[in-house]
Amino acid sequence: MKALKFDPLNIVICGIGGQGNVLASEVVGSAMNDRGYHVAVGETYGASQRGGSVMSHVRVSADKEMCVLIPSGEAHIIIGFEPLETLRMARKYAGPDTMIVYDPRPVYPLGVLQGIQTYPSMEDITEEIRSLSAAAYAVPAADIAMEVGDSRSANIALLGAFTQLPDSPLSREDLEKILTQRFRGAVLELNQRAFAMGCEAVSGKGGAV
Amino acid sequence: MFNMEWTMTANAPGQVCLMQGNEAIVRGAVEAGINFAASYPGSPSSQVLTMLGKIAGERNFYAEWSTNEVCAMEACVGASLANARALCIVKQNGLLCVADALHCGAQHGVKGGLVVVTSDDPSAHSSTNEFDSRYQAMSASLPMLEPTSMQETKDMIPYAFELSERTKQIVIVRLTTRVCHGRGNVTLGPLPEKPHPLQTVGEWDRLVCVSYKHADMLRKLDALRQEFESCPFNHYTGPEQPKELIVAGGTGRLYAQEAIRRLGLEDRVGLLSLATVWPLPEQYILSHLKGVEKVLTLEEVDPVLEHNLEAIAGRNQLRVTFSGRSDGALPKIGELDPDNVMAAVSALTGAALPEKRPTSELELPERDLTFCAGCPHRATFYLLKKVMRQEKHPGAVVGDIGCYIMSGQSAGHFAFQACNCMGSGVNLAEGLGQLTNYGLDQKVVTVCGDSTFFHTIMPGLVNATYHNANMLLMVLDNSATAMTGFQPHPGTGFTAMGAQVKPMNIQKIVEAIGCDVEVADPFDVENTEKVLRRLLHKSGMNVLIMRQPCATLMSKQSRKKSRVYVDQSKCQGEGCGCDKYCSRVWGCPGNTWDFQNNKAYIDPVTCVGCGVCAKLCPNGAIKVEGGEDA
Numbered sequence: 001m002k003a004l005k006f007d008p009l010n011i012v013i014c015g016i017g018g019q020g021n022v023l024a025s026e027v028v029g030s031a032m033n034d035r036g037y038h039v040a041v042g043e044t045y046g047a048s049q050r051g052g053s054v055m056s057h058v059r060v061s062a063d064k065e066m067c068v069l070i071p072s073g074e075a076h077i078i079i080g081f082e083p084l085e086t087l088r089m090a091r092k093y094a095g096p097d098t099m100i101v102y103d104p105r106p107v108y109p110l111g112v113l114q115g116i117q118t119y120p121s122m123e124d125i126t127e128e129i130r131s132l133s134a135a136a137y138a139v140p141a142a143d144i145a146m147e148v149g150d151s152r153s154a155n156i157a158l159l160g161a162f163t164q165l166p167d168s169p170l171s172r173e174d175l176e177k178i179l180t181q182r183f184r185g186a187v188l189e190l191n192q193r194a195f196a197m198g199c200e201a202v203s204g205k206g207g208a209v
Numbered sequence: 210m211f212n213m214e215w216t217m218t219a220n221a222p223g224q225v226c227l228m229q230g231n232e233a234i235v236r237g238a239v240e241a242g243i244n245f246a247a248s249y250p251g252s253p254s255s256q257v258l259t260m261l262g263k264i265a266g267e268r269n270f271y272a273e274w275s276t277n278e279v280c281a282m283e284a285c286v287g288a289s290l291a292n293a294r295a296l297c298i299v300k301q302n303g304l305l306c307v308a309d310a311l312h313c314g315a316q317h318g319v320k321g322g323l324v325v326v327t328s329d330d331p332s333a334h335s336s337t338n339e340f341d342s343r344y345q346a347m348s349a350s351l352p353m354l355e356p357t358s359m360q361e362t363k364d365m366i367p368y369a370f371e372l373s374e375r376t377k378q379i380v381i382v383r384l385t386t387r388v389c390h391g392r393g394n395v396t397l398g399p400l401p402e403k404p405h406p407l408q409t410v411g412e413w414d415r416l417v418c419v420s421y422k423h424a425d426m427l428r429k430l431d432a433l434r435q436e437f438e439s440c441p442f443n444h445y446t447g448p449e450q451p452k453e454l455i456v457a458g459g460t461g462r463l464y465a466q467e468a469i470r471r472l473g474l475e476d477r478v479g480l481l482s483l484a485t486v487w488p489l490p491e492q493y494i495l496s497h498l499k500g501v502e503k504v505l506t507l508e509e510v511d512p513v514l515e516h517n518l519e520a521i522a523g524r525n526q527l528r529v530t531f532s533g534r535s536d537g538a539l540p541k542i543g544e545l546d547p548d549n550v551m552a553a554v555s556a557l558t559g560a561a562l563p564e565k566r567p568t569s570e571l572e573l574p575e576r577d578l579t580f581c582a583g584c585p586h587r588a589t590f591y592l593l594k595k596v597m598r599q600e601k602h603p604g605a606v607v608g609d610i611g612c613y614i615m616s617g618q619s620a621g622h623f624a625f626q627a628c629n630c631m632g633s634g635v636n637l638a639e640g641l642g643q644l645t646n647y648g649l650d651q652k653v654v655t656v657c658g659d660s661t662f663f664h665t666i667m668p669g670l671v672n673a674t675y676h677n678a679n680m681l682l683m684v685l686d687n688s689a690t691a692m693t694g695f696q697p698h699p700g701t702g703f704t705a706m707g708a709q710v711k712p713m714n715i716q717k718i719v720e721a722i723g724c725d726v727e728v729a730d731p732f733d734v735e736n737t738e739k740v741l742r743r744l745l746h747k748s749g750m751n752v753l754i755m756r757q758p759c760a761t762l763m764s765k766q767s768r769k770k771s772r773v774y775v776d777q778s779k780c781q782g783e784g785c786g787c788d789k790y791c792s793r794v795w796g797c798p799g800n801t802w803d804f805q806n807n808k809a810y811i812d813p814v815t816c817v818g819c820g821v822c823a824k825l826c827p828n829g830a831i832k833v834e835g836g837e838d839a
Binding site for chain 2: 016018025026029030032033034036038039040041042043044045051052053064065066067068069070071072073084085087088091094095107108109110111112113114115117118119120124128132142145146151
């Protein structure tokens, strides 16, 4: 296991209700608890299970008790399931050391489809995400998930990408082991494929923006 | 890595687990050896009874999803009479529902320990309102505790049961969303070998609410105040004689601790963490207020603690300046967070805040909540709005509490004009419906879900039917308590402990009450529109059951979904007279727009294959292929 580069280490996981980011935060939090760290996780989700902005905060420390929310500007890693939500959270939580992995596939808010709101251009979003972070990687997680055969494995692809960041407290091997503990049979197999493709999206540097 | 059942039931003292606050309640209840648990789902504490139901068999206690909170609370009082340790779990609004039982119970007290866990939702993340449940403890003269971490949450439950039995009084534990939905390390304690021993209800056992017990209740409150002078959950950290003191209730402690650390104020500012919400230990508080010049109070929702501290200081002629929720040091609305607490600590001490980085001016659209793809409510409100628009006068539509509350927003075409509390819709509509005999010329409609129907609609339905109000009640029967996570209700045919039971039929209940009732399928848009129009013009009290299972419930079943897609050669895009009907008006998250080709597009990740949009496209450009019926 890697040592913590920052203490506390702060991870923001953000997306839209129903994309699986609560599972992602629970997997990372449990793994760090099992390694003997102090862990605090805060999950923010609204009345609906789907549609609204959803966010989890995962905080890890060797020795400190922490509140479950990350202070503004203090995130070290942002895992984003959707570009608009990634930018929204980067504006609030990114600091000079923040690294970002995110799915660049837009999910339009209802108001955009109704023509009463405007979704910013992808160029503007990408540019600002890059300017707010030390490094940012676009990982086509939903496309990967569709390719392996289950749209729900997008979160696993993003967790793969996360392990390739230098500040990740969990290595590729750590999370591969957790996958084998959590899933069985065909679901395990497709999650392993999604995970590997997520890893490669960052390690191959193809996703750097 | 342990699963939930293991974490909740393992006799492994000393093991450290990552636990959600709601799980910590469950673990604490198991360590306390509870005999009885009852609840009605309400976020943020909905998960508690779901988990209790799963492990009840193994730990030999009874767990029930009650029909409403009053049933749950009063069943717990009954169980207490047989010396059972009983746990009632409610959210803030549920605590108001049980207020009568709580106030009566405070007068007659308990035999077996009775603990009520209430979850407040500051910022109203999953609620219609913010509410501070501490007023209920003060009003009922009941003791209330509030934990600051997951570990304290777990430890506080056995303590609360022991306190309840020793003082013969109901104990309330107040949680907030950040505890319920947060996770933290929890060290497990030992489990009892057997649940708490039951006792026969003796001939002279009495839990009776009579007025002369008022004095008993006040004596118990005084004894509790004494007890709380040395409560192990209250603690102080910081210098011996600070000039500036932070008094924190609940989650405030951890925010304060972090702000003090980040601003480097450990040697200067004191932090008093108070778990005893009510009654307040006055001597303990005074010992920490003496010599202090400025106090910042951190608490969720209202300045309840702050005002009580002011009263204590006033009674004892202390010259202390107070700040917090009441004077703008902290916002009056919304939850505490690391930023607003750090700003308040900075204002208290003059310590400089870290600089904020500028961001661009680019405007980011907010994301409104919406019905899930394939949700039957979308079709219901689409049809209702369509039919109502064709009426001479605009209709009056009254909402209720459930996922369908989103019909008050764009997701449901801004369908309703009023929505009060759970189960109120039928009564609001009855009031309007009676006025149609006195010159009000409007069609009156209200909606409720199937779980809400059982919760509190039934008495209102009896009332409206008996008095023959001119109104239509639409029961949106999606076979689920969907908003809170698919808990069983009397219509579902199963219980919290997994037993298969005979489901109650809403249609037969309505018929037995003597009200005219029809059933329609919201996905059969053509026929249902006709039924709806006919019923709107039928006088008297009418019920229409809109029956179609919840899309999320359906997606949990392994059935092959239909492929729904846009034949872009047939879609005329913006050139079609429909003005993007599928994505703009219908508004399903699955119906999106291909901005490159300027044509409609169905997102295969989101679409669940209900196929309703195919019936609405004027050009027949939306195709449905394959799939199995449910």
